[in-house]
Amino acid sequence: MSDPDTTDPSDPESITATVDAVVDVVARTAPEVREGLPGRRVAAEGQNPSGETQMAADVFADDLLCDRLGAVSGVGTYASEEREATVDVGSGVSVCVDPLDGSSNLEPNAAMGTIVAVYEGPLPATGHDIRAAAYVLYGPITTMVVARGDSVTEYVIRDGGDYDVLTRDVRLPDDPTVYGFGGRVPNWVEPFKEFAADVESDPSMKLRYGGAMIGDVNQVLTYGGIFAYPTLSHAPESKLRTQFEGYPVGFIVEAAGGASSDGHQSLLDVDPGDLHARTPVYVGNQRLIDDLESRFEK
Structure with missing residues (x-):
């Protein structure tokens, strides 16, 4: 979990630094989440707070992300779709995670992802408290899309956790298909x-x-x-x-x-x-x- 720090959780520069650190942790953890999926395509013993059956992979990804994100300086609260209550990990922003979106796709080996949102303030937060959002997509390749302000960037994540910009200034095409x-x-x-x-x-x-x-x-x-x-x-x-x-x-x-x-x-x-x-x-x-x-x- 986070070590005590002297960052000001309301300072824009501190929040920006924390967002950067969260994005880095998510990217570098993604290959481990992906590598941990084989052998975890079975139901876990419990249900999540929404009454859905948890897969072993859901629990694995949640525990891993909680440990990693909870250790980021400037993160105060970790919350997950798989946990009833928030976890106090220090002082600073709140991070909400869907550790394995689409885990029912594990059995047929279809695409799934990880969703992360960074909020300024306590949870439950409003949509206008969000400071950044990202998702990792475990498809044929592993990619990550990150929104900060009005800028969206797509990255490709390598097996070792390194990541590079794939597309800057992602925009929806004008002609929907x-x-x-x-x-x-x-x-x-x-x-x-x-x-x-x-x-x-x-x-x-x-x-x-x-x-x-x-x-x-x-x-x-x-x-x-x-x-x-x-x-x-x-x-x-x-x-x-x-x-x-x-x-x-x-x-x-x-x-x-x-x-x-x-x-x-x-x-x-x-x-x-x-x-x-x-x-x-x-x-x-x-x-x-x-x-x-x-x-x-x-």
């Missing part, structure tokens, strides 16, 4: 069904849905389009966690020139609720998000 929608179709609410039908009828749009949110969001960043885990008839709050998924993904997509929404407003404006609160998530090109929100206003 992909979409991915989560949840069971019978559980979609009518406004979203109408929107989805129009998107699916557009010959320029191609379905890209892989079961790991961060992989689907990366498709949207690469090709332009929209990802949604929508409002559901039996669960208005939907599935994805605000602190761990909604805020960071919204922050990244907006920084890349796109838009985010819960169906009515930017994801960054959503009430945080408790630590494990959920929110519908819609992210993509501005015109698609505008069209979507117009359906919910009718």
Whole structure:
């Protein structure tokens, strides 16, 4: 865990230095997370706070990231989708982690990722407290996308943990071509069904849905389009966690020139609720998000 330090957690330069250190730790830990996946494609004994069955890999990645991020000077709190409560690791910013987004993809050996958000202030934080967000994508190669302010950078991570810039100033293409929608179709609410039908009828749009949110969001960043885990008839709050998924993904997509929404407003404006609160998530090109929100206003 963090050693005592004299950094001022409210000082912008201190926060910037801490963000840089967090990003470095996440990048250098990613190969170890990836290397630890074989042999951990089985269910663990417990469930996470959302009632989902944990994989052994979820627990492994969470423990590793807690140890590594908890040792960063300037990090005061560590929180994980896999833990009920926050962990006090020192003094400074709060770091929220989804250690292994899409871990259900372990069995079929499909893509998954790690999501990290850095907040200034205690948890649960608001979307406007976020100072940086990042995700690692464990695909055919390991990449990391980092948003700081209104700048988004993509890195490639080498096996030894070194990482290099792959793309500077990542921006959503102006002409969207992909979409991915989560949840069971019978559980979609009518406004979203109408929107989805129009998107699916557009010959320029191609379905890209892989079961790991961060992989689907990366498709949207690469090709332009929209990802949604929508409002559901039996669960208005939907599935994805605000602190761990909604805020960071919204922050990244907006920084890349796109838009985010819960169906009515930017994801960054959503009430945080408790630590494990959920929110519908819609992210993509501005015109698609505008069209979507117009359906919910009718």
